[in-house]
Amino acid sequence: MFRKILIANRGEIALRVIRAAREMGVETVAVHSTADTDAMHVRMADESVCIGPPPGTDSYLSMASILSACEITGAEAIHPGYGFLSENANFVQAVEDHGIKFIGPSAEHIRMMGDKITAKETAKRLGIPCVPGSEGGVADVETARAIGEEFGYPVIVKATAGGGGRGMKLARSAADIDTAFRAARTEAKAAFGNDEVYIEKYLGKPRHIEVQVFGDGKGRAVHLGERDCSLQRRHQKVFEEAPGPSISPETRTEIGMICANAVAALGYEGAGTIEFLYENGEFYFIEMNTRLQVEHPVTEAVFGVDLVREQIRVAAGLPMSFQQDDLRVNGHAIEVRINAEKLPNFSPCPGRISQYHAPGGLGVRMDSALYDGYRIPPYYDSLIAKLIVHGRDRPEALARLHRALGELIVDGIDTTLPLFAKLLQAEAVTSGDYTIHWLEGWLAETYGV
Amino acid sequence: MADETHEKDVAFIKAMAELLRDNDLTELHVKREYGESDWLNVRVARQLPSAPMMMQPPMASAPAAPATTAAPAPAPEASGDPSQAPGAVTSPMVGTIYLQAEPGTPAFVSVGDKVKEGQTLLIIEAMKTMNQIPAPRDGTVKRILVEDAAPVEFGAPLMIIE
Numbered sequence: 001m002f003r004k005i006l007i008a009n010r011g012e013i014a015l016r017v018i019r020a021a022r023e024m025g026v027e028t029v030a031v032h033s034t035a036d037t038d039a040m041h042v043r044m045a046d047e048s049v050c051i052g053p054p055p056g057t058d059s060y061l062s063m064a065s066i067l068s069a070c071e072i073t074g075a076e077a078i079h080p081g082y083g084f085l086s087e088n089a090n091f092v093q094a095v096e097d098h099g100i101k102f103i104g105p106s107a108e109h110i111r112m113m114g115d116k117i118t119a120k121e122t123a124k125r126l127g128i129p130c131v132p133g134s135e136g137g138v139a140d141v142e143t144a145r146a147i148g149e150e151f152g153y154p155v156i157v158k159a160t161a162g163g164g165g166r167g168m169k170l171a172r173s174a175a176d177i178d179t180a181f182r183a184a185r186t187e188a189k190a191a192f193g194n195d196e197v198y199i200e201k202y203l204g205k206p207r208h209i210e211v212q213v214f215g216d217g218k219g220r221a222v223h224l225g226e227r228d229c230s231l232q233r234r235h236q237k238v239f240e241e242a243p244g245p246s247i248s249p250e251t252r253t254e255i256g257m258i259c260a261n262a263v264a265a266l267g268y269e270g271a272g273t274i275e276f277l278y279e280n281g282e283f284y285f286i287e288m289n290t291r292l293q294v295e296h297p298v299t300e301a302v303f304g305v306d307l308v309r310e311q312i313r314v315a316a317g318l319p320m321s322f323q324q325d326d327l328r329v330n331g332h333a334i335e336v337r338i339n340a341e342k343l344p345n346f347s348p349c350p351g352r353i354s355q356y357h358a359p360g361g362l363g364v365r366m367d368s369a370l371y372d373g374y375r376i377p378p379y380y381d382s383l384i385a386k387l388i389v390h391g392r393d394r395p396e397a398l399a400r401l402h403r404a405l406g407e408l409i410v411d412g413i414d415t416t417l418p419l420f421a422k423l424l425q426a427e428a429v430t431s432g433d434y435t436i437h438w439l440e441g442w443l444a445e446t447y448g449v
Numbered sequence: 450m451a452d453e454t455h456e457k458d459v460a461f462i463k464a465m466a467e468l469l470r471d472n473d474l475t476e477l478h479v480k481r482e483y484g485e486s487d488w489l490n491v492r493v494a495r496q497l498p499s500a501p502m503m504m505q506p507p508m509a510s511a512p513a514a515p516a517t518t519a520a521p522a523p524a525p526e527a528s529g530d531p532s533q534a535p536g537a538v539t540s541p542m543v544g545t546i547y548l549q550a551e552p553g554t555p556a557f558v559s560v561g562d563k564v565k566e567g568q569t570l571l572i573i574e575a576m577k578t579m580n581q582i583p584a585p586r587d588g589t590v591k592r593i594l595v596e597d598a599a600p601v602e603f604g605a606p607l608m609i610i611e
Binding site for chain 2: 071073377
């Protein structure tokens with residue numbers, strides 16, 4: 001087991017990793033920008049190193065600074081968290097070149113899944129169902145038109161270098177394809193420096209269902225069921241739950257095993273998530289995230305596992321603590337993401353927390369780096385807390401969420417907290433009958449934006 | 450390393466007090482921003498002695514580490530404008546300090562040396578690359594705040610050059 005690891009991240013996920021490491025007796029090094037000197041992850045870690053000024057590019061994204069910090073502290077491994085450098089294949093390469101262990105998959109696997117076209121080809125090759133669409137990139141508008149004809153409208157033009165919901169243009173009919181194609185290419189070039197696009201059939205009322213997988217890097221892998229993350233605003237998840245309300249145990253096993261076998265065949269190491277659109281009982285692969293996800297706690301709750309602990313274990317060459325037969329769904333879990341944003345426009349709202357009080361009690365988990373008096377810096381992501389509840393079934397989880405929301409206090413700044421009490425009153429949420437478009441429609445109705 | 454900030458602050462203030470004394474100044478004011486909630490605001494001041502024997506360098510109170518500001522010392526009547534002390538040279542990167550070019554060779558600079566802008570003060574090694582850290586201005590090396598082979602983080606004070 002590692003003696004000391006460095007966490008190349010900040011906020012709640014840095015805390016998450018520190019907690020797992022501490023339980024394992026592994027020493028932790030926090031890195032931070034000058035804006036985060038008073039951050040909770042810095043206070044909690046055994047050591048900390050200031051790696052740069054506030055901007056991400058000069059600090060949390062600075063490979064040189066992070067590697068240097070490893071050198072001067074003697075950290076043997078780096079946990080990248082999510083975001084920042086967690087899916088940067090060049091970083092993984094640099095880390096390995098310096099004789100430090102990267103806690104996560106190989107540079108090769110990250111690269112494979114980072115390019116959306118290669119990812120789709122790989123998925124197809126491994127037997128994962130995909131959205132019908134172009135084979136590879138679409139170079140010209142004539143091909144685009146032909147594809148629209150073949151698969152039927154509506155279709156969506158996507159940037160291969162895109163992700164996180166960016167770089168996509170919808171063409172509802174043949175009349176739109178030319179504009180959508182050209183616009184997508186221009187935007188892709190501007191946003192990602194790469195104008196290559198591909199085209200997929202657009203699904204009208206899908207759910208976003210993602211499967212958690214985990215590999216030991218030696219050819220063994222398991223699935224840990226699915227999460228339904230359909231409630232999104234501008235492609236950002238707001239509310240996630242496990243198990244998916246629309247997924248039967250048989251469906252879970254079927255898609256889960258396809259994913260687990262695919263990941264095992266790759267010899268994949270660590271945590272990963274395979275994301276799908278699910279419509280009319282069919283799964284359609286969108287992308288694979290080669291890292292831990294924000295919403296991993298709902299899976300942890302339902303399967304009784306510590307995924308970060310497992311990541312550190314397999315990175316240290318130990319086997320996974322579980323096998324597929326050990327993993328059984330137990331109850332239901334829901335997570336809500338609380339952002340430092342002012343409703344109804346979701347405008348960012350950094351500032352000083354005058355009072356923070358976390359909810360407690362049975363089945364309640366709060367993952368947050370907040371504390372009384374903490375000043376949220378304006379330079380980073382607006383996610384400030386995740387509230388996760390677990391119950392014996394979905395109705396109990398919903399009731400527990402409602403109760404916990406009533407106890408949670410985050411004062412001094414505006415947050416999206418008030419959203420959730422309202423959301424819990426919506427019939428679609430209580431019934432679990434929603435799709436990826438539902439939340440934006442409800443927000444428009446409820447807040448008039 | 451956040452816990453060493455207090456010690457560094459105290460070392461810095463002591464250096465300022467020396468500067469005050471050695472240059473017969475009555476007041477020195479330094480305001481330095483390291484980050485969004487991390488700044489240093491210190492004023493050291495004293496009465497000019499009528500007889501040389503009665504020198505007494507008062508110190509301004511130390512800032513609470515690392516976020517808040519100091520209270521100013523009792524203000525003397527003399528010299529007006531608080532100057533921004535250009536004093537501290539801070540580390541632009543994470544790495545290891547070397548005070549000389551190679552083991553066994555003399556240090557780049559010593560306390561008391563006069564340096565020119567751009568002159569190498571020390572080396573910071575980061576990931577097997579040696580980075581020469583230049584003096585940001587002409588001046589005299591008043592304090593060397595780091596030891597040879599010490600690890601430093603971004604923003605760590607290295608030397609006082611006045």
